[in-house]
Amino acid sequence: MTDIAMIRAARDRIGNHARRTPLLSSPFLDEIAGRRLFVKPECLQLTGSFKFRGAWSAISALDEETRTRGVIAFSSGNHAQGVALAARMHGVPAVIIMPADAPRMKIENTRAYGAEVVLYDRQKEDRDAIGERLSAERNLTLIRPFDEPYVVAGQGTVGLEIAEQAKEAGIARAEILVPCGGGGLTSGIALALEADAPGFLVRPCEPQGFDDTARSLVSGQIERNPAMGGSICDAILTPAPGNITFPITSRLCGSGLVVSDDEALKAMVLAFTRLKIVVEPGAAVALAAALFRKDEVKGDTVIAVTSGGNVDADLFSEALRRFG
Amino acid sequence: MTDIAMIRAARDRIGNHARRTPLLSSPFLDEIAGRRLFVKPECLQLTGSFKFRGAWSAISALDEETRTRGVIAFSSGNHAQGVALAARMHGVPAVIIMPADAPRMKIENTRAYGAEVVLYDRQKEDRDAIGERLSAERNLTLIRPFDEPYVVAGQGTVGLEIAEQAKEAGIARAEILVPCGGGGLTSGIALALEADAPGFLVRPCEPQGFDDTARSLVSGQIERNPAMGGSICDAILTPAPGNITFPITSRLCGSGLVVSDDEALKAMVLAFTRLKIVVEPGAAVALAAALFRKDEVKGDTVIAVTSGGNVDADLFSEALRRFG
Structure with missing residues (x-):
């Protein structure tokens, strides 16, 4: 089972081979979110995702x-x-x-x-x-996509960076919104922050109709999605939370947040306009939750992970046309 | 006149108020450029530009x-x-x-x-x-846009960061391609690199028809552009190099590189596809030069600054449609 020592070891093995992504922000997004909003753009990671x-x-x-x-x-x-x-x-x-x-x-x-x-x-x-x-x-x-301790440990390095960067920015308490498919990124970040930033609460974010993690967190057991297609959020359409990841998210995370496909697209467009980054739909659900579910988020600071940017030009243009 | 001490003082005054932008890269862009290509994405800076x-x-x-x-x-x-x-x-x-x-x-x-x-x-x-x-x-x-020593000093902090980041990446020699309007960014970076990375050569990059700096570097005196409109590269359409900036670029820079509007748009699309960043046309000319003027660039490493990302959604969509 992944623990903080495995995450730190993963960071040592990764070294300079991966990119340390910055924390971004915009006063325009703060205004929509109703609080300080930071974005951790893993879309800028090598291969365009965490x-x-x-x-x-x-x-x-x-x-x-x-x-x-x-x-x-x-x-x-x-x-x-x-x-x-x-x-x-x-x-x-x-x-x-x-x-x-x-x-x-x-x-x-x-x-x-x-x-x-x-x-x-x-x-x-x-x-x-x-x-x-x-x-x-x-x-x-x-190499399993999420239900694999070394993979969870690697994704957890995002959490180590968030803890460091938040400390530099003077942030002691925040909700951390994370796009959640199988839960590898969510559980890895939650483990890292449990150790390095205990005032932070991780919230998994999902698209409507694929809220298996949100429902599992409510019921206390692994719940499955009824369908495997039908959302544009292809990156995070997994059948159910993982056997390795769910016990971690269940122990450490706050309740899930759920957004519509259109809200994910609007968040993509705002990331284009205000942050100058390219985010794919499934990776935009956490930013969408920060912007459009603000009543469900607590505190004066929120950090949203945008986990990838591998979106086809046609879909991106369509989103710009509809919401730009 | 701006010097390295003024640039270091500007960095101290800026402190954490501005963002330290990362260095990005993609093996797909290396292949097109025919050498190692790094991008310094100042489009990710606060307000979307350097x-x-x-x-x-x-x-x-x-x-x-x-x-x-x-x-x-x-x-x-x-x-x-x-x-x-x-x-x-x-x-x-x-x-x-x-x-x-x-x-x-x-x-x-x-x-x-x-x-x-x-x-x-x-x-x-x-x-x-x-x-x-x-x-x-x-x-x-x-506050003049470029012909002002404190402004040049502030833009020069981009050069301090490039020197540090290049050192971390083990780069000892490189050509640094910079989008050039009035020359504030180009001259600031050139001064910073003269002090901190003397193996680097700065090359100003401009759009066709607005190559005042390239022509001035050839003639050794300030040459003006014949027109003030007619390129999509609005960010860098200035009448002529500055009285403060030109002596610096003239002393320190290599010859200018000139690209077409369509090449700037293609570079924008490749930055979208490969780096997940949003670059405006005028800010894409240096990346365009790295990708499409590779025979005019020397050495095994090039660093292109993408200086801004404030592009309207319609123009961005049009670029994706034409070249995506």
Whole structure:
């Protein structure tokens, strides 16, 4: 199980290979949020999402003989790119299993990072089964997207940075809003902040119809989403919280926040206008919650993680046309 | 005249009020550029451009009595926003003279930062004369956009950061490509790097038809642009290099690089796709030069400054549609 020592060790292994993303802010966004709002733009991370951190952490933790045989991952796109690039930087092969309806850019980038891409049907096929079969056949090590302690530890390095940067900015208490799919980023940040910034409360953020974590936190047990498609927030459409991540989020996080797809798009447009960053829909749900669910957030400071920026130009233009 | 001591003093006055922007990169951009390419994204600076640094530097250097009476500035938009916000953060009034055809967002933001905005006709009126009349009438201090030693010193803090960040990244020699209008940013960076990174060469970058600095560097004297409009690169359409800035660029910079408007738009789109940052056309000319004038750049490492991100949504969408 991931703990703070594993997160600090992951940071040491990551070193300068990943980017330390800044904290951004805008007086215009503060005004909408009704409080001080900071954004941790993991869209500026290598491969355009925080997933590179977890991928690096997991691959760098393998013993050399295992690592040399190669890795395999399944992902709607951001974990795919993270694993593909981290594998390439380690000089080892990667096979990535992706849904055929993943954004075109994510599939193309994963191939461009040198990985072998295997596509599957998100509605009909079980990606876990495909992953386990291929990893057995080729003797590859499966790098799970969130239910893997070393991956959670890597994502937790975002929390270490938030704690440091908040301290530099004089922030002692804040709610930390985090886009939540399987809960790898959420649980990693929550563990890091438990140790380094105990006045902070992590709140998982999800799109309407895919609020499995919010409902699980209410019921106290793992609840599943009824569907696997139908939101533009492709990056965070996972079936249910993870067996490793949920006990952590359940112990450490505040209640979940839920936003609509249109609110996520509006947050994307405000991030464009006010912060000059490119955020993908699923990665904009925490910023959307900070801006449009302000009555559900407490305190005078909120920090929203924008977890990725891998959005196709067509969708981005459409969002600008509708809400720009 | 600005020197390295003034730049270091400006950094001390700026302290944590401005943002230390990161260095970004992407293997996809390295491939296009044919060498290692780093981007210094000043679009992520407060107010969406580097201009905030110079504005803070100049306003913070005024004696208190002078500062309290207020400041005035003329600008196509980025200096306007920088002065407006820096004045507000100092608690002093600001009057900003802007061309009536400046991007809507820049005019609206300048007003939203609390400044009084006076519009003028870029083709028919002389903004310098208007600025000097108003500043005399109201006893305001004119903050010139580039031909002002404290402004150059503030912009030079970008160069101090580049030197530090390049050192951390192990870069000993590089060409530094800088979008150039009046030359405040270019000359400030050149002075900072002369002191802190003498292996670096600054190259001013301009749009076709507005290559006054490139031509001035060739002829050895200040050359003017034939027109004042007709490029989408509004941020850097100045009549001629400054009397203060040109002697610095002339002494320290390599030859200028010139790109087309379409190349600037393509660079904007690649910054969207590969770096997840929003860059405005005029601020994209240095990245465009790194990507599309690679035969005119020397060495194995180039650092391009993207100096601002204040672009209207319509123009950004159009660029994505044409080149995305």
